Amino acid sequence: MYIHELSNWPLFTWDYQQFSAKLGEIRYRQGKIFGQMNSVGFKLKEEAILQTLTLDVVKSSEIEGEILNSEQVRSSIAKRLGIEVAGITPTDRHVEGVVEMMLDATQKYNTPLTEERLFNWHGSLFPTGRSGLSKITVAEWRKDEKGPMQVVSGAYGREKVHFEAPSATLVQKYMSEFLTWFEEQQDIDLVLKAAIAHLWFVTIHPLDDGNGRITRAITDIQLARADRTGQRFYSMSAQIQKERSAYYNILESTQKGKLDITEWIVWFLECLDRSMDATDQVLEKINIRASFWEANKDVPLNSRQQKMVDTMLDDFYGKLNVSKWAKMCSCSTDTALRDIQDLVGKSILMKDEGGGRSTSYKLNLTQAVKPN
Numbered sequence: 125m126y127i128h129e130l131s132n133w134p135l136f137t138w139d140y141q142q143f144s145a146k147l148g149e150i151r152y153r154q155g156k157i158f159g160q161m162n163s164v165g166f167k168l169k170e171e172a173i174l175q176t177l178t179l180d181v182v183k184s185s186e187i188e189g190e191i192l193n194s195e196q197v198r199s200s201i202a203k204r205l206g207i208e209v210a211g212i213t214p215t216d217r218h219v220e221g222v223v224e225m226m227l228d229a230t231q232k233y234n235t236p237l238t239e240e241r242l243f244n245w246h247g248s249l250f251p252t253g254r255s256g257l258s259k260i261t262v263a264e265w266r267k268d269e270k271g272p273m274q275v276v277s278g279a280y281g282r283e284k285v286h287f288e289a290p291s292a293t294l295v296q297k298y299m300s301e302f303l304t305w306f307e308e309q310q311d312i313d314l315v316l317k318a319a320i321a322h323l324w325f326v327t328i329h330p331l332d333d334g335n336g337r338i339t340r341a342i343t344d345i346q347l348a349r350a351d352r353t354g355q356r357f358y359s360m361s362a363q364i365q366k367e368r369s370a371y372y373n374i375l376e377s378t379q380k381g382k383l384d385i386t387e388w389i390v391w392f393l394e395c396l397d398r399s400m401d402a403t404d405q406v407l408e409k410i411n412i413r414a415s416f417w418e419a420n421k422d423v424p425l426n427s428r429q430q431k432m433v434d435t436m437l438d439d440f441y442g443k444l445n446v447s448k449w450a451k452m453c454s455c456s457t458d459t460a461l462r463d464i465q466d467l468v469g470k471s472i473l474m475k476d477e478g479g480g481r482s483t484s485y486k487l488n489l490t491q492a493v494k495p496n
Contacts, residue, residue: 126379128290128327134301136320138386146393150315153400154350157357160407168410169355170207175406176356177201181226184340184361187368192219201227221248222337229341230356233348236307239299242331245341249334260332265299268292273329286376289329298328306342318346319392320385327379340364347396357406363399371395413437416489423470428453429463433472436487443476443484 127133161169178198185192196215200223202208215223225245228235235241243263250262261267273289290298302324309317326339340361348354364371370391378388416437425433432449442448449460464485467473476484 126288126327127381127383128298128379130383132383134298134324135383136324137384138389139384142386143390143393146390146397147313147315150393150397150400151313153397157400157403157407158351158353158355160411161355161357164407164410164414168414172357172406172410173355174198174202174205174207176359176403177226177230179362180230180344180356180359181222183359183365184226184337185222187340187361187365188336192222197223205231217251221251224248225337225341226344229344230348231354233345233354237303237342237345239303242338245338246331246334249337255333262332265295265330266292266332275329286372287329287379289327295328295330299330302328314346314350315393315396316389318343318350319389321346322392323375323378323385323388326375358396358399358403360396360399362402363395367395367398409437412489416487420470420472423472425467425472426463428455428459429467429472432463433467433487444473444486445482445484 161172164172178194178201181197181201182192182194196219200215200220204223204227225248228241228245247263250260253259253262266273268291272291274285275287275289276283276285278284302321305324306321312320322339322343325342326335329335331338343360344356347360348356374388374391378385381387428449432444432453435452436444444464446457446460446464449455449464450457453460453463455463464473468475468485471488473485474488476486
């Protein structure tokens with residue numbers, strides 16, 4: 125028996141004492157993150173938002189086995205938010221649809237969640253009316269024309285059913301109850317409400333496809349309401365993708381259990397807490413970047429040097445040498461060597477150990493102070 129088959133569904137219960145301390149920690153970390161972000165300056169905060177939203181969109185799709193082009197996603201988000209980035213990448217219709225849904229959820233977090241809004245999201249996810257090669261019902265509740273909605277795994281003929289959703293005949297009733305609760309239930313912490321909404325919606329599984337991605341968009345709405353801002357600096361979807369196996373295990377055990385969902389809430393809060401660990405790493409990088417440029421604000425750099433230093437402050441893989449500089453800047457090796465030697469003389473770059481043809485260089489970060 126699944127939880128939606130229990131007589132008092134969907135009257136969830138929980139033991140608040142088992143997670144009250146963790147909920148308090150998360151509330152504290154939310155405030156700390158936004159305080160730190162507001163101190164780093166507009167441009168760096170913009171970059172952090174762009175990084176987080178890109179990660180959220182890419183990883184939410186990846187959970188469902190769909191790999192999106194991260195540069196297309198980043199370009200689409202930047203264009204829609206009016207953020208200036210170098211090298212805008214053309215985007216396809218599907219990427220635009222996924223980005224449109226996620227930004228509607230996070231940037232318009234105070235807009236009521238309605239049936240029409242959910243159908244608009246679904247239409248954005250499946251603009252051709254198909255999921256892969258299969259035609260699906262789009263912008264409507266599922267009809268179960270091919271049998272009950274099930275979550276299965278395993279080879280054909282040996283499938284294992286992990287979950288069976290409520291009958292399509294009940295979806296309209298269940299979604300009306302859910303949407304009313306989502307907008308009108310006021311006497312509950314909004315982070316806790318995000319955990320409950322996630323489980324509730326994905327259990328109803330009201331659509332032919334895309335339920336997981338829309339579940340996570342709904343989660344993001346509640347987390348944005350909890351933060352009281354559409355500025356996103358942590359990604360629950362990215363953390364769920366990292367813990368995908370554990371996520372599906374706790375989901376399955378909860379959906380086959382009782383209406384006491386304490387264990388699910390505990391897992392959700394711990395996962396959310398871990399998602400904020402990644403934000404701490406982003407913050408550290410942003411603070412190092414800000415401190416570096418503050419220490420070197422009066423040092424004159426040409427456009428190639430500016431580009432390469434920016435690249436090295438972000439995600440630069442491997443070691444920097446003359447030939448790599450020349451290739452990345454589309455210049456001669458003589459020009460690259462002059463640029464590098466100039467930066468060494470200005471204490472921007474340092475030589476790694478070794479010499480000759482193996483000479484490589486790294487940024488001098490001794491003046492960039494890490495945050496406490």
